[in-house]
Amino acid sequence: MKAIVYRRYGGPEVLGMEDVPEPKLGPESVLIDVRAVSVNPVDWQTASGDLDGRFDVHFPVIPGWDVAGVVAEVGPTVTGFAVGDEVIGYVREDSIGRGTYAERVAAPVRTIARKPVNLSWEQAATVPIxxxxxxxxxxxxxxxxxxxxxxxxxxxxxxxxxxxxxxxxxxxxxxxxxxxxxxxxxxxxxxxxxxxxxxxxxxxxxxxxxxxxxxxxxxxxxxxxxxxxxxxxxxxxxxxxxxxxxxxxxxxxxVFARPSTEDLDELRRMIESGLAVPEITTVLDLSEAAEAFRLSRTGHVRGKIVLRVSAG
Known part of the structure; x- marks a missing residue:
């Protein structure tokens, strides 16, 4: 599969699109066909090494923690989700290495919830973090x-x-x-x-x-x-x-946000009841992740930057 990867700390210039192995599916995880991810300051802060003191980092790194997509496969102990479910997730693990800027993501079920039905894929990707x-x-x-x-x-x-x-x-x-x-x-x-x-x-x-x-x-x-x-x-x-x-x-x-299905579900209910999501300022293709980092690093972005991965 295709993914954005960096092999050393640095700025946007360290990002590149590569062919990488598909993620392995754990017993309590789902495999997601990614439709969109959003770009957060923590993504480029991590790539620059700013969080090196807080997380173990395993290079090469696929950046990103936000995801919106469709469940393609479920682990053997998963009961709350099924193939075809549309989901969002804050897929943060205890170490950095396997992120969401990719065509497929293996997400522990504790990190995901169902996608708000009234949002596009791009809008949905802005919700988790x-x-x-x-x-x-x-x-x-x-x-x-x-x-x-x-x-x-x-x-x-x-x-x-x-x-x-x-x-x-x-x-x-x-x-x-x-x-x-x-x-x-x-x-x-x-x-x-x-x-x-x-x-x-x-x-x-x-x-x-x-x-x-x-x-x-x-x-x-x-x-x-x-x-x-x-x-x-x-x-x-x-x-x-x-x-x-x-x-x-x-x-x-x-506060450093923690993955929570329950809190994501509450956000979904609020959004489906009329709570608007942040404005999307820019939508780019996954291959343009470096440009997305450059825009985010200016600190003058209103709303969110989204990377489109697949139209489905």
Missing amino acids: AGLTAYQSLVHALRVEAGDTVLVQAAAGGVGSFAVRIAVALGARVIGTASARNHDYLRSLGAEPVTYGPGLAERVRPLAPAGVTAVMDMYGGEELVSSLGLLREDARGRVVSLTNDGVLEHGGTF
């Missing part, structure tokens, strides 16, 4: 509910867009940070936009004079420090960070 990160941050870590005022950083990005939509669906008021060109987009999602960067606290306080009740941090550093200062006194510790585990020192939670 971004959706789980937002859902697990807001629902499990922050326990957001009606009446909360939530500050969401990088609110126009893939995770941020999901977070705004989910928080609004939960009945919260959302203040979202983004560049000025994305403010109308945030308003369309139901957020009150503010410009990110130095002076953030001074721009948020007029909107929430009493402070916010929860913070979703995407940057770390000074942005995290400024955000902590915006929390109401009775909301201290209600902060999650996706980039800086130093948030633990402030009583907050460091």
Whole structure:
């Protein structure tokens, strides 16, 4: 089968399309004919070596953790899925080597769920990592509910867009940070936009004079420090960070999304009930993965980049 592979750490230039053996099917896994995958910052961060301290890496590496496709074969102990099922998955294992930028993927059943029926393959591929990160941050870590005022950083990005939509669906008021060109987009999602960067606290306080009740941090550093200062006194510790585990020192939670069929199923139900998925900014062919990395690395992408693998 064809897959995107890198054999050493580096930038987009290390990616190449290669013929590789088909993945072996474990007893509790399904084999997926891949239709689309989405590109996440963690994909190129992993390829550059940024996560070398957190995961064992086995070269050559097939990047990617998001997938949308059709079950082609099931392992002998699998009972919840059948050949022909349309699924999505956050196929992250405990080490890095066998990813989703490929024509076929072997996915443990704990990492997959059924595809939302109202989404295209490209839309469905945007759901797993971004959706789980937002859902697990807001629902499990922050326990957001009606009446909360939530500050969401990088609110126009893939995770941020999901977070705004989910928080609004939960009945919260959302203040979202983004560049000025994305403010109308945030308003369309139901957020009150503010410009990110130095002076953030001074721009948020007029909107929430009493402070916010929860913070979703995407940057770390000074942005995290400024955000902590915006929390109401009775909301201290209600902060999650996706980039800086130093948030633990402030009583907050460091979130690195975990595969969960149950959470993916809940996202599917929300989406089928009307929760919109993030905007897709670019769809490329799998062979153009290096260009997708280049676009993602700019940090100015609104919504998601998707790689089309097969039309079925």
